[in-house]
Amino acid sequence: MNSLLNWAEGPWKFLHGARRIVCCALCAVLLVACSRESDYVSLGLEAAYYIPRMSKLRLQPSYSGSAYRWLLQTAAGNDSLLSAERELIFLSAEEGTHALRLEIDTEGTTFTHSMDIHVTHENVEYSPFTSRVLEYMPAPGQHTNTLPLYEEGDDAEDMRRKAEDCLVADEMITLGAFGGYVVFGFDHTIVNVPGKKDLYIRGNANYAPDAKDPTRLGGSAEPGIVEVAFDRNLNGRPDDDEWYELAGSAYRHPATVHGYSITYHRPTEHTPIPDRKNMQTDTVYIAWEDNQGQTGYIPKNSYHSQDYFPAWIERESLSFSGTRLPGNSVDESGIGRNFILYAFDWGYVDNHPNEQVDLCSFDLSWAVDRQGNPVSLPGADFIRVYTSLNQKNGWIGDTSTEVARATDLHLSR
Ligand SMILES: [Ca+2]
Ligand SMILES: [Ca+2]
Numbered sequence: 402m403n404s405l406l407n408w409a410e411g412p413w414k415f416l417h418g419a420r421r422i423v424c425c426a427l428c429a430v431l432l433v434a435c436s437r438e439s440d441y442v443s444l445g446l447e448a449a450y451y452i453p454r455m456s457k458l459r460l461q462p463s464y465s466g467s468a469y470r471w472l473l474q475t476a477a478g479n480d481s482l483l484s485a486e487r488e489l490i491f492l493s494a495e496e497g498t499h500a501l502r503l504e505i506d507t508e509g510t511t512f513t514h515s516m517d518i519h520v521t522h523e524n525v526e527y528s529p530f531t532s533r534v535l536e537y538m539p540a541p542g543q544h545t546n547t548l549p550l551y552e553e554g555d556d557a558e559d560m561r562r563k564a565e566d567c568l569v570a571d572e573m574i575t576l577g578a579f580g581g582y583v584v585f586g587f588d589h590t591i592v593n594v595p596g597k598k599d600l601y602i603r604g605n606a607n608y609a610p611d612a613k614d615p616t617r618l619g620g621s622a623e624p625g626i627v628e629v630a631f632d633r634n635l636n637g638r639p640d641d642d643e644w645y646e647l648a649g650s651a652y653r654h655p656a657t658v659h660g661y662s663i664t665y666h667r668p669t670e671h672t673p674i675p676d677r678k679n680m681q682t683d684t685v686y687i688a689w690e691d692n693q694g695q696t697g698y699i700p701k702n703s704y705h706s707q708d709y710f711p712a713w714i715e716r717e718s719l720s721f722s723g724t725r726l727p728g729n730s731v732d733e734s735g736i737g738r739n740f741i742l743y744a745f746d747w748g749y750v751d752n753h754p755n756e757q758v759d760l761c762s763f764d765l766s767w768a769v770d771r772q773g774n775p776v777s778l779p780g781a782d783f784i785r786v787y788t789s790l791n792q793k794n795g796w797i798g799d800t801s802t803e804v805a806r807a808t809d810l811h812l813s814r
């Protein structure tokens with residue numbers, strides 16, 4: 402007796418039992434697995450659900466089986482396999498009725514439950530833009546403590562709120578040097594629509610008219626890598642949810658370092674060593690070491706005289722990790738006057754000018770796991786952007802990704 406049959410109760414039991422006999426007799430004759438509809442065996446699932454678009458619906462049958470198939474009927478009438486897991490989180494950007502079917506195999510029998518998922522328009526109109534910042538943790542850098550502005554007494558929560566105010570208002574925040582990051586979200590889930598980019602993120606990159614390499618677009622590209630997480634436990638927090646990198650064009654570049662990490666040290670009392678040629682007031686300002694055996698300093702330059710170490714942090718050092726992209730800076734003057742930061746082809750924040758919407762946009766289908774295997778994500782609730790270069794460029798200073806507002810491309814049409 403399998404667990405599915407045991408579960409049937411009340412008025413369904415007789416009907417269920419009788420139907421089982423007929424069904425199994427039929428099975429014996431036809432030597433094929435019999436199939437049951439949910440009218441007779443409840444799987445703990447409803448026949449119809451109503452959810453707003455871009456919101457998650459968790460579906461889990463009451464029973465376990467040896468195999469599961471969640472099948473969505475396509476417009477052409479075919480079955481599209483959404484998942485082979487016991488649990489499904491249904492999510493759609495498309496309003497209308499979606500015909501969903503669950504098949505459970507158990508002890509040679511396949512049970513089927515059909516559902517209509519009615520996806521409706523939300524009651525309160527969604528915003529297509531960034532609506533909240535969950536965490537802001539920049540690395541030291543020449544704009545840190547000014548974008549957004551640190552004021553005496555601010556703590557991490559004050560700085561998170563300031564970063565949130567900036568991103569909501571489409572104003573720039575800095576992430577500082579390598580690893581500095583911001584985590585933000587929307588008032589709904591970003592749906593991974595197949596074959597389409599899903600997310601547009603603004604930075605402050607420009608092309609320089611005097612870049613010498615005609616084969617590449619160059620200027621002030623300070624690429625930041627995007628990571629995303631799907632709120633699988635539906636608690637609104639990026640807690641147990643796995644983070645996935647959106648693999649941009651340099652993900653498999655031989656000089657890209659995966660698993661890079663770096664530690665920056667709070668500057669101690671020391672005598673500044675200036676480099677007047679490069680307009681630096683202190684070339685030994687903030688010491689760092691990385692896990693590649695390298696050490697160095699973030700210099701202080703004459704254009705930005707504030708503290709570069711995040712002023713609300715009390716720790717003596719700050720560590721970050723992620724993927725480090727190969728350096729993109731070229732001193733085209735040869736004498737330290739004209740640094741061009743060449744853009745990577747695609748897949749990074751603050752890498753192409755904002756007007757290049759497609760080149761500043763991201764497809765959740767680019768997600769990869771820590772081993773670099775593609776991951777099929779239904780959507781993303783949390784977006785993390787971090788500076789992905791460890792690079793200083795003479796008088797223009799350290800490379801830091803800047804981020805402004807993000808847009809859900811499925812709402813902005
Ligand atoms: Ca997509
Ligand atoms: Ca969560």
Ligand SMILES: [Ca+2]
Nearest residue numbers: 605623751803
């Ligand atoms: Ca920038």
